[in-house]
Amino acid sequence: MPKTLKPKIKILDTNRKDNEEFMISLCHRNIPTKFQYWGNKETQNWLDVCKDPQYINWQLEIDLLSTDLPEIVKLVNPKVKNLVSLGIGNGEKDKMIMNAFLKNRPMRYFAIDVSLHMVKAGLKTLQEVPGEKTAYIGDFEHLEKLAPKIRKQTKSGNLISILGNTLGNLDQITTLNFIRRSMDKNDYLLFAVQILEKGKILDIGDILSAYNTKVLQKLSFGAIMRSGLKRTDGVIEIEFGRNKLYPQFNTIEYFFTFKKDKTIKYLNREINFKTGERILTYYSYKYDKKNMTFLLNNNGFEIVRYFFSPGQKYLLALAKLK
Secondary structure (H helix, E strand, C coil): CCCECCCEEEECCCHHHHHHHHHHHHHHCECCHHHHHCCHHHHHHHHHHHHCCCCHHHHHHHHHHHHHHHHHHHHCCCCEEEEEEECCCCCHHHHHHHHHHHCCCCCEEEEEECCHHHHHHHHHHCCCCCECEEEEECCHHHHHHHHHHHHHHHCCEEEEEECCCHHHHCCHHHHHHHHHHHCCCCCEEEEEEEECHHHCCCCHHHHHHHHCCHHHHHHHHHCCHHHCCCHHHEEEEEEEEECCCCCCCEEEEEEEEECCCEEEEECCEEEEECCCCEEEEEEEEEECHHHHHHHHHHCCEEEEEEEECCCCCEEEEEEEEC
């Protein structure tokens, strides 16, 4: 068994770059979901979500991993000895994956995450997992350059993971495209998303109720709180329906709607908001098996195996390049 080594943390994106992107996002009234996890308070908001019993997605995915990881290890080529995680979270799921693979082969751990605070929290969970661990602080797009370097330096294939419905919180086409470009024929992609039961739209009231919790509202507002805005400046509104950009998918969206005119200053720039204006602070795509298969096939992937939760409410999928 390899020794437990002190993890390495490498900074790829500066705070200045992230602050400038955040300021531009405020001007556009559309906040990338990565800013929900950016700082210390935002990280704690997510850690609180993971512990909330109303957040059913967490336990559904943990149960899937517990049940299906032994089969996933068998399906992944023995030459794959690197886990490359997009979004470390609290580290629990990555710890499960590493421990499952370490029973079968030596593994190295790599993570890419925008939040230094989240990385520190996740690595604390992973501290007893043996082997080499490296975390990169920056956008997921860095994967395109990092993955080939990791493959070359280690002379091993990569298992790229993007769990926690993270794929559904991003522009899925862009994300799948840079993941595909980062891979070669010996690599695998492991991802998890929430799906609609048997491809049918669930009761909208049930979906809105599941997302209209105190911890998720706090998480969504956390994406903009560093701007100086206060919860009393507006109201949080949650909507469910067909996505405007990708109408084949349904989307949950959180908006912060202003109750009054408000001017804020960020990076020495004034940004004015009028009563009734909205900022999109969070969104989450919802899939079914049919459109998920189409999405993967249309972007250069083939499915190795699907793993469903009871009732087909959550999907864990293993894929590779066509």
